[in-house]
Amino acid sequence: MEAVVIRRGETSPTVTELQRPDPGPGEVLVRTLRVGVDGTDREVIAGSHGGFPAGEDHLVLGHEAVGVVVEADDTAFEEGDVVAPTVRRPPAEGPNEYFEQGQPDMAPPEACVERGIDGAHGFMAEYFTSPAEYLVPVPEEVAEWGFLVEPISISEKAIEHAYAARSAFDWDPETGLVLGNGSLGLLTLAMLENRGYDRTYCLGRRDRPDPTIDIIEELGASYVDSRATPVAEIPDAHEPMDFVYEATGYAKHAFECIEALAPGGVGALLGVPEPWEFEIDGGRLHKEFVMNNKALVGSVNSNVSHFEAAVRTLGGLPAWFLDDLVTAVHDLADYEAAFAEDETTIKTALQFNQI
Numbered sequence: 001m002e003a004v005v006i007r008r009g010e011t012s013p014t015v016t017e018l019q020r021p022d023p024g025p026g027e028v029l030v031r032t033l034r035v036g037v038d039g040t041d042r043e044v045i046a047g048s049h050g051g052f053p054a055g056e057d058h059l060v061l062g063h064e065a066v067g068v069v070v071e072a073d074d075t076a077f078e079e080g081d082v083v084a085p086t087v088r089r090p091p092a093e094g095p096n097e098y099f100e101q102g103q104p105d106m107a108p109p110e111a112c113v114e115r116g117i118d119g120a121h122g123f124m125a126e127y128f129t130s131p132a133e134y135l136v137p138v139p140e141e142v143a144e145w146g147f148l149v150e151p152i153s154i155s156e157k158a159i160e161h162a163y164a165a166r167s168a169f170d171w172d173p174e175t176g177l178v179l180g181n182g183s184l185g186l187l188t189l190a191m192l193e194n195r196g197y198d199r200t201y202c203l204g205r206r207d208r209p210d211p212t213i214d215i216i217e218e219l220g221a222s223y224v225d226s227r228a229t230p231v232a233e234i235p236d237a238h239e240p241m242d243f244v245y246e247a248t249g250y251a252k253h254a255f256e257c258i259e260a261l262a263p264g265g266v267g268a269l270l271g272v273p274e275p276w277e278f279e280i281d282g283g284r285l286h287k288e289f290v291m292n293n294k295a296l297v298g299s300v301n302s303n304v305s306h307f308e309a310a311v312r313t314l315g316g317l318p319a320w321f322l323d324d325l326v327t328a329v330h331d332l333a334d335y336e337a338a339f340a341e342d343e344t345t346i347k348t349a350l351q352f353n354q355i
């Protein structure tokens with residue numbers, strides 16, 4: 001079968017012939033339909049995040065997958081079921097408490113591997129296998145968009161944790177700000193619209209006309225250009241934000257967003273930046289946190305419960321939004337285009353088999 005891999009020492013992916021995997025006991029064989037591409041895949045390809053499976057010279061890419069069960073073994077799945085796989089698997093030493101509790105998303109990096117990202121092959125192949133416990137059913141009606149379940153699940157988790165940090169008092173967020181107009185930021189903005197925020201904002205650094213700004217405004221949110229309005233100045237330029245979701249990977253935003261928060265507000269940090277030293281007024285930010293009861297939550301990955309929530313969320317997203325967000329689905333013959341980026345690209349996916 002064909003697979004898309006990144007090889008050690010190379011900086012662009014290639015297609016290679018691999019043996020079709022054989023499912024072990026309790027495992028399911030899945031025929032891959034589509035696999036999405038995100039900022040993390042670009043970081044993995046560039047070598048700034050993740051790593052190769054131990055002792056191997058290549059990594060099969062892809063962590064945002066949807067496929068169809070072709071061999072269900074004696075699991076609860078049936079042939080023909082559409083499924084999305086979770087990303088984390090136990091490390092070489094075997095399952096630990098995080099996996100035993102069904103919360104591998106809470107494992108530190110050394111206590112897990114991530115398929116397609118760090119230490120384990122991903123899903124960009126014509127077939128993949130997975131233990132049934134890591135597969136989540138996807139309704140056939142949304143199979144074509146099933147590769148969005150994983151990124152939506154990332155935000156389901158981050159929002160759950162951020163809201164939990166505000167659960168000790170009567171908190172009813174009215175204003176929400178998403179930092180970043182990439183695919184994760186736009187998906188999250190659409191999720192906030194469904195959660196009944198009165199006013200939402202999304203930050204980017206693009207000139208009009210731009211397709212992401214069109215989506216932001218079509219969703220009913222306001223576009224904020226970080227070149228004209230730095231994050232810390234958003235309360236003066238617009239209004240303080242009850243909830244801030246950082247999806248830029250721009251490290252200064254982790255600190256600037258403290259100032260963008262309203263009293264009692266919470267920020268969720270999702271970006272995975274490179275090391276970067278810069279100056280901040282730590283004393284002022286510390287005091288701001290304390291005197292205004294603010295919270296910041298870091299969040300990575302997601303577990304089965306977040307995938308299940310994401311499947312429900314996906315079913316409620318407007319068709320126009322999905323059509324505009326997914327700018328291209330490429331066949332394997334055209335795989336390089338799925339990783340390329342220009343100002344018209346938002347979210348892309350690779351198609352391995354017909355739906």
Ligand code: NAP
Pocket residue numbers: 038039040043154179180181182183184185203204205206226227247248249250269270271272273299300301
């Ligand atoms: P992406 O496509 O690279 O999106 C990032 C967006 O942020 C881009 O549109 C970029 O604008 C914008 N941006 C960056 N710096 C900015 C600045 N200073 N001002 C305004 N806008 C800025 O990545 P993604 O796939 O959406 O993911 C977003 C981030 O989340 C990445 O860092 C990724 O690694 C991380 N992530 C984390 C998790 C997790 O589990 N924690 C999961 C998925 C992704 P331009 O396009 O105009 O440059």
Ligand code: BGC
Pocket residue numbers: 038040041063087114117150151154272300301302
């Ligand atoms: C993936 C997560 C993963 C994170 C860190 C994200 O792009 O969606 O599943 O945990 O990167 O590697």
Ligand code: ZN
Pocket residue numbers: 038040063064151
């Ligand atoms: Zn991802």
